[in-house]
Amino acid sequence: xxxxxxxxxxxxxxxxxxxxxxxxxxxxxxxxxxxxxxxxxxxxxxxxxxxxxxxxxxxxxxxxxxxxxxxxxxxxxxxxxxxxxxxxxxxxxxxxxxxxxxxxxxxxxxxxxxxxxxxxxxxxxxxxxxxxxxxxxxxxxxxxxxxxxxxxxxxxxxxxxxxxxxxxxxxxxxxxxxxxxxxxxxxxxxxxxxxxxxxxxxxxxxxxxxxxxxxxxxxxxxxxxxxxxxxxxxxxxxxxxxxxxxxxxxxxxxxxxxxxxxxxxxxxxxxxxxxxxxxxxxxxxxxxxxxxxxxxxxxxxxxxxxxxxxxxxxxxxxxxxxxxxxxxxxxxxxxxxxxxxxxxxxxxxxxxxxxxxxxxxxxxxxxxxxxxxxxxxxxxxxxxxxxxxxxxxxxxxxxxxxxxxxxxx
Ligand SMILES: [Zn+2]
Numbered sequence: 001x002x003x004x005x006x007x008x009x010x011x012x013x014x015x016x017x018x019x020x021x022x023x024x025x026x027x028x029x030x031x032x033x034x035x036x037x038x039x040x041x042x043x044x045x046x047x048x049x050x051x052x053x054x055x056x057x058x059x060x061x062x063x064x065x066x067x068x069x070x071x072x073x074x075x076x077x078x079x080x081x082x083x084x085x086x087x088x089x090x091x092x093x094x095x096x097x098x099x100x101x102x103x104x105x106x107x108x109x110x111x112x113x114x115x116x117x118x119x120x121x122x123x124x125x126x127x128x129x130x131x132x133x134x135x136x137x138x139x140x141x142x143x144x145x146x147x148x149x150x151x152x153x154x155x156x157x158x159x160x161x162x163x164x165x166x167x168x169x170x171x172x173x174x175x176x177x178x179x180x181x182x183x184x185x186x187x188x189x190x191x192x193x194x195x196x197x198x199x200x201x202x203x204x205x206x207x208x209x210x211x212x213x214x215x216x217x218x219x220x221x222x223x224x225x226x227x228x229x230x231x232x233x234x235x236x237x238x239x240x241x242x243x244x245x246x247x248x249x250x251x252x253x254x255x256x257x258x259x260x261x262x263x264x265x266x267x268x269x270x271x272x273x274x275x276x277x278x279x280x281x282x283x284x285x286x287x288x289x290x291x292x293x294x295x296x297x298x299x300x301x302x303x304x305x306x307x308x309x310x311x312x313x314x315x316x317x318x319x320x321x322x323x324x325x326x327x328x329x330x331x332x333x334x335x336x337x338x339x340x341x342x343x344x345x346x347x348x349x350x351x352x353x354x355x356x357x358x359x360x361x362x363x364x365x366x367x368x369x370x371x372x373x374x375x376x377x378x379x380x381x382x383x384x385x386x387x388x389x390x391x392x393x394x395x396x397x398x399x400x401x402x403x404x405x406x407x408x409x
Pocket of ligand 1: 110
């Protein structure tokens with residue numbers, strides 16, 4: 001069976017060690033204490049979406065110590081950051097994130113993403129004479145829900161960029177790291193309040209509508225693709241047991257591995273939410289995409305192949321496969337439909353510890369995470385140098401990108 005998720009499952013071609021491997025290693029080893037300190041400081045002082053003022057300032061201060069002037073407040077976003085090195089020629093962007101989760105801090109390891117991106121950027125800058133072109137560092141706020149990268153796209157931040165690369169930490173190595181498309185939908189039902197015992201016949205129960213909606217969505221879930229996801233919570237279940245709830249609300253995430261799948265699933269969820277209003281005699285107010293939709297990650301095969309090849313001997317990656325699709329969602333997905341991009345995972349935590357837990361945040365301080373930052377920065381730096389210096393590779397990346405977009409609306 002073929003699905004939209006199938007890639008050509010070929011192993012990356014055999015390659016000699018990267019010609020600049022020793023130099024990249026030397027630069028990164030020198031930077032490592034600074035990168036470790038940056039990750040530690042971000043961990044100890046977490047800031048959530050669009051509030052990352054001290055975090056962006058820390059990244060900028062580190063760059064400045066190494067002679068790079070970074071702009072904080074780039075792209076019209078107070079906590080976005082932009083720096084570049086080089087002059088003209090092809091441009092490649094390395095993406096940093098530094099937002100944390102509410103309550104559980106750097107439980108998605110974005111402190112390690114920042115350290116990795118800064119390390120890779122400074123290493124490429126140091127060795128740019130071997131490749132030419134321009135390397136950019138883009139610090140993108142609010143990956144956790146706020147869609148900072150979509151706003152940077154809207155501000156033209158990726159125009160003319162040949163490739164955008166980043167690495168996300170995790171508990172396994174995946175060069176072809178993907179992500180599901182995701183939309184938010186919030187529904188508020190309005191009924192009629194009444195005394196729940198003295199006059200229940202006068203009430204139209206908004207909580208019943210939410211419960212019916214929740215069950216209807218659960219029935220949809222039985223008949224969707226294994227990679228589709230719908231999950232939600234009740235955000236308002238009424239005021240008191242003796243009042244027929246006149247208002248109740250729920251918030252769902254809808255996810256799918258393809259844009260078409262996301263649209264199809266959204267329609268079915270929307271119908272389930274509307275049906276609940278009809279059956280309970282209430283009014284439904286349905287709001288889609290109050291927070292930006294995240295598109296599925298469109299992994300650029302040539303770029304991912306090169307990243308995997310450059311890390312051979314340090315990290316072994318499984319080939320791309322539909323089974324590897326899934327997990328969470330990322331606004332890098334939106335970038336990947338505008339310019340060629342990759343979002344590989346490097347293991348920085350033991351296999352049993354998953355992201356978005358307090359335990360994962362603690363692993364970002366451990367030696368395994370430090371090694372992960374080093375390897376991830378090495379993989380990014382060598383890949384960026386290759387893209388900047390090799391017109392044939394750029395052509396292959398561009399061809400893969402065009403082919404992948406044929407399915408995009
Ligand atoms: Zn994350």
